[in-house]
Amino acid sequence: MRARIHRGSKEIGGSCIESEESGQRILLDLGLPLSAESNTPRFLPAVSGLDGNDPSLHGILISHPHLDHYGLLAHVSPKVKIGLGKTARRVLRAASDFVPVEWPLPNVGWDYCSRNSFDVGPFHVTPYLVDHSAYDA
Numbered sequence: 838m839r840a841r842i843h844r845g846s847k848e849i850g851g852s853c854i855e856s857e858e859s860g861q862r863i864l865l866d867l868g869l870p871l872s873a874e875s876n877t878p879r880f881l882p883a884v885s886g887l888d889g890n891d892p893s894l895h896g897i898l899i900s901h902p903h904l905d906h907y908g909l910l911a912h913v914s915p916k917v918k919i920g921l922g923k924t925a926r927r928v929l930r931a932a933s934d935f936v937p938v939e940w941p942l943p944n945v946g947w948d949y950c951s952r953n954s955f956d957v958g959p960f961h962v963t964p965y966l967v968d969h970s971a972y973d974a
């Protein structure tokens with residue numbers, strides 16, 4: 838497995854890590870940089886498949902519902918599957934009528950439950966609930 842950190846290693850926020858195994862890929866987070874003055878596609882990292890046209894990208898797994906970890910989902914094709922904590926997804930859906938229109942509502946995909954493993958292509962994923970200021974992180 839190889840990992841490529843697109844953003845977030847030298848700054849807080851804007852996190853995006855691409856993992857690849859045997860030509861199959863997933864993203865871990867697709868965050869909006871904290872320094873961004875607006876949410877525009879120009880902040881997207883150079884990752885093939887965000888337009889939904891590269892089947893080697895299996896999806897995007899979001900760590901928690903803070904914009905610096907999921908904000909750029911606003912510019913991803915609805916064809917790209919998104920993983921998120923089951924309760925976090927419900928919170929975002931319930932809040933969607935009360936937040937700015939540029940805040941994304943994640944596509945369907947995987948709904949995590951802490952310690953319940955699942956497979957995404959060649960990746961075996963086990964989420965763990967952590968203490969953080971975002972619910973269901």
Ligand SMILES: [Zn+2]
Nearest residue numbers: 901903969971
């Ligand atoms: Zn956070």
